[in-house]
Amino acid sequence: MGELEELTEAARSGDAGKIRTLIDAGVDVTQFDDQGFTPLMHAAKTGHADAVKILLEAGAPWNALSPHNLSAGDLAMDSGHQEAFEVLLNAGIKAELILGTVARKAVNGNLVGDYLEDRVSFSEDKLMDAHSKAIMMAWEKPLMEAHAKAVCSQGGHILNIGFGMGLVDEAIQQYAPLSHTIIEAHPEVYDRMCRTGWKEKKNVEIVFGRWQDVLSHLDTYDGIFFDTYGEYYEDLREFHHHLPSLLKPGGIYSFFNGLCGDNAFFHLVYCNLVSLELEHLGYSTQLIPLPVKECLGEEVWEGVKHKYWQLDTYYLPVCQSLIDSE
Numbered sequence: 001m002g003e004l005e006e007l008t009e010a011a012r013s014g015d016a017g018k019i020r021t022l023i024d025a026g027v028d029v030t031q032f033d034d035q036g037f038t039p040l041m042h043a044a045k046t047g048h049a050d051a052v053k054i055l056l057e058a059g060a061p062w063n064a065l066s067p068h069n070l071s072a073g074d075l076a077m078d079s080g081h082q083e084a085f086e087v088l089l090n091a092g093i094k095a096e097l098i099l100g101t102v103a104r105k106a107v108n109g110n111l112v113g114d115y116l117e118d119r120v121s122f123s124e125d126k127l128m129d130a131h132s133k134a135i136m137m138a139w140e141k142p143l144m145e146a147h148a149k150a151v152c153s154q155g156g157h158i159l160n161i162g163f164g165m166g167l168v169d170e171a172i173q174q175y176a177p178l179s180h181t182i183i184e185a186h187p188e189v190y191d192r193m194c195r196t197g198w199k200e201k202k203n204v205e206i207v208f209g210r211w212q213d214v215l216s217h218l219d220t221y222d223g224i225f226f227d228t229y230g231e232y233y234e235d236l237r238e239f240h241h242h243l244p245s246l247l248k249p250g251g252i253y254s255f256f257n258g259l260c261g262d263n264a265f266f267h268l269v270y271c272n273l274v275s276l277e278l279e280h281l282g283y284s285t286q287l288i289p290l291p292v293k294e295c296l297g298e299e300v301w302e303g304v305k306h307k308y309w310q311l312d313t314y315y316l317p318v319c320q321s322l323i324d325s326e
């Protein structure tokens, strides 16, 4: 039996002593076997939490993916191994807090800045970028309605960042806010907003530009929604640092929670991470589960290069200052 096979066997049977001996002897814990699984994945799938801990401590990557795009955390979760799952979840959160190896990469494979210079195309059910990746899709309408309901729940002055197909803005208009400010950075999206009458709406103010560049034009708001495209997780984090100067006391903040929307476990890691980071800034985050399976048939993705959402439940974030939510 080769070294990797021995480690795989020990991981599968949860033999902590054997795993330690093999690690001390220098066996590489990051290897994949010929089925495309790491020893950590085997330990997770069989629910041996101690083995999972030892392998993680020895440097096994928590976010390695199997040929079916499943991580050790997905395997523990799908097999119902709560303890192993929690060890992996905490390891993922800790690693992302420090290193950010999953979602801080360029979103959609574009470099920051590229997207805003490229052409976009509109159709009835989607807005696409120049690389056939969806910027926004009509299936999200019920989600946008729920976001609008949340951020408009205090009435008053509302800010939306990222117009896209205008779905959230149409829903916000239903609540007749005192003012409705929309920031949009893409020239063609902005042009379309103007052509479709958004400039003429009495309570609407459109600010053209990247949110990063127009902050000084902004006021304070009772409700804020954030949903941009072609940005990094870092940009969302940066925006969160501006919340104290943008959100009025008692105000509600929400954002499109598409973080790692193509992997259930990574998504959970990022839901926890973003909640922790917001808490650090003084905001509570409630994640409201909304089933999305019904509105997401395979046909929805026809002609779209990347399925940016593959999960059955959407967790809608509702954030409020910790002082207000006490």
Ligand SMILES: C[S@@+](CC[C@H](N)C(=O)[O-])C[C@H]1O[C@@H](n2cnc3c(N)ncnc32)[C@H](O)[C@@H]1O
Pocket: 135, 136, 144, 161, 162, 163, 164, 165, 166, 167, 168, 169, 183, 184, 185, 186, 189, 209, 210, 211, 212, 227, 228, 229, 230, 231
């Ligand atoms: C996913 S769409 C928004 C969809 C919108 N929530 C809706 O209901 O249709 C993202 C939008 O953000 C815009 N955007 C991207 N980066 C931006 C930035 N830095 N500042 C402002 N808008 C940005 C894009 O041009 C695009 O129109």
